[in-house]
Amino acid sequence: MRITLPLGPVCLSCCHQLRRNPIDCASCGHQRPQAGLDNRDQPICGPCSGEHRNWYCRSCGAIDLLVTTTDCLGCRNATRIDKLLICSHPQLRGQTEQVRALLLEMYSPQRTALLLESRRSWLTLLTELVTDNEQLTHASLDCRPQTGRTRYLRRLLIAIEVLPSRDNTVDDLDSWIDTLLADQPPHIAVVLQPYASWHVIHRLRRVRGNSPSAAKYARTRIRCATDFLHWLHARGTDLAQATQQDVDCWLDQGTTTRRRLRDFLTWTNKRELTTDLEVPWLGTDGLPGHVLDEHTRWQLLRRCLTDSALDLRLRVAGALVLLFGQNLTRIAALSAEDITTDGGDTYLSLRDHPVLLPPALAALIGDLAGQPLPTDDPRPTNTPTWLFPGRNATHLSPGRLAQLLGRDLGLDARAARGGALLALASDLPASVLADLLGLSISAALRWGALAARDQGVYLAARLDDHD
Known part of the structure; x- marks a missing residue:
């Protein structure tokens, strides 16, 4: 059989590409990575190409592109995952088995290999939690910085039913507020803490099935209050001394999102922390500024x-x-x-x-x-x-x-x-x-x-x- 396109030496990235796009071999009919073309220019797999290399995984016998080892990509992934997720806690071991099944049975070998090679993925965070040898819970994730990979890992563990689903986003906001308050000076934290926890979160808890936009809106209001308090401090004043001129000046220096401060100043006024300060409604007066013709x-x-x-x-x-x-x-x-x-x-x-x-x-x-x-x-x-x-x-x-x-x-x-x-x-x-x-x-x-x-x-x- 004439091979017009021999596979030859293949780098790891090309190997991944060939695995992602298997072909129906013109010789044996099986769907496998392409190794070349026959004398009729039809794609053929490795074992049918006549190339003198080992195409069979030593561990499982599957046919694969073996670059530097005698094990296929799936078996190499399994070995690495078993080392990463080793633990002695019996309940944790059951949870990691579900993650292992996800990575080896539901994800493609290429996607799992990329996850194992990345250094900042959710899998890295998971291995840190497993190293602590504690059962995976919402509380254990709440103790971690609420970054993108933490939120991603939480959603994934809920999806594979390792963690129970949460009815709303209030618990996520609680941990976010704790992180925010930890970075604030005492004179700002003492005002922000009751506003965020007793007012913003309290209102969210009264609503069933809060959407992600409700959490985003809550964060925006809390951030606006935080930024305004820091701005006042930089000008050498405090909340009790704030005037309408201060509010107008701060609003004029930023985008319309700053009008979310209205909720905070309404709350402070009711508690006699400020005078009656006015903030225009955001997007509710008159015709919106930009409406598509x-x-x-x-x-x-x-x-x-x-x-x-x-x-x-x-x-x-x-x-x-x-x-x-x-x-x-x-x-x-x-x-x-x-x-x-x-x-x-x-x-x-x-x-x-x-x-x-x-x-x-x-x-x-x-x-x-x-x-x-x-x-x-x-x-x-x-x-x-x-x-x-x-x-x-x-x-x-x-x-x-x-x-x-x-x-x-x-x-x-x-x-x-x-x-x-x-x-x-x-x-x-x-x-x-x-x-x-x-x-x-x-x-x-x-x-x-x-x-x-x-x-x-x-x-x-x-x-x-x-x-």
């Missing part, structure tokens, strides 16, 4: 519905923003269970009532729901079938979805949502708008008032033109 909105919507070169996830998410004014937090959390059909009609539950979808959008959502799930991700049986799946049985984060929409579609989700709501509010009563799109009645009334005002300005301008 109708022409651009319809152009983007047309692209979402017709541009097959665009990522299907972005086509669906963009259409739901542009057509129904949905926020990305709700869009990212949609699942296949939210889709229903009746005859030839397709409905999507955006809140309490299913919304009839236009045929073009219904077809896109059907295609998105029919996409295969990742095969190398832990996914318990009770996990929803997310339309926008992320890693470790979670859905894609709203922030990441916003980033992708802005980068690939040029869509500002906030402006697009405002344009859609303004258009819908001009055609629908506030009560219908609230029920249909999951808005509060006050928000629906406000959008209705804005739409009426916008139409009034337009009609007045038309009358002036005729005069």
Whole structure:
């Protein structure tokens, strides 16, 4: 047999690439990494290529690209994992067995090898916890710095049912607040601690099923209070001496996010820690500063519905923003269970009532729901079938979805949502708008008032033109 493309020496990265893309061998019919081409230019595997090297793993007998050892990648991974996760605690040993099964049975050998080679992954944090020889719990993770890898490891352990799920994000916020307060000087910590723990967290605990955006909003308010207190201290004053001029100056020096200080100053005023200081509402007075115009909105919507070169996830998410004014937090959390059909009609539950979808959008959502799930991700049986799946049985984060929409579609989700709501509010009563799109009645009334005002300005301008 003539080999026109011999494998020859292969580096580790090329080895990974060949493993990721196995071929159906033209000689034996098995799916294996390609080693060359036969005399008909058909791909063939290693044992069929005639190359004089060992293709069989010494430990398990599997056929693999053996570069520097006689063991396949999977067996080498297993040896390294057993060394990393060795422990004597019986309950911990049962937990590490579930992690071991994840890495060796659910993840591809290439992905596991990359995890083992990385130095700052969640696996490194896990080995640190195992070294302490204590059972894996939420409390043990709470004691660690709440970095990205800590949050990732927590989500993964919940996904493979090593840890129980948490109903909301309050426990995560508790540990975040403790870390924040530990870095503050006493005169700031003594004010921040009761505000964060007794006011912000207390309100969150009264709400069931807090979303990630609720935790983000809470962190923003606490950070604003922290930054303001540090700013006052740098100016040689304190909270009791703060004036309206101080507040206005601080607000003018930053973005509109600083208006989240309103909640903190309302709290301090009730406790007579400050005088009656005013902060404007954020995004609730008058027409929003940037609302997408109708022409651009319809152009983007047309692209979402017709541009097959665009990522299907972005086509669906963009259409739901542009057509129904949905926020990305709700869009990212949609699942296949939210889709229903009746005859030839397709409905999507955006809140309490299913919304009839236009045929073009219904077809896109059907295609998105029919996409295969990742095969190398832990996914318990009770996990929803997310339309926008992320890693470790979670859905894609709203922030990441916003980033992708802005980068690939040029869509500002906030402006697009405002344009859609303004258009819908001009055609629908506030009560219908609230029920249909999951808005509060006050928000629906406000959008209705804005739409009426916008139409009034337009009609007045038309009358002036005729005069």
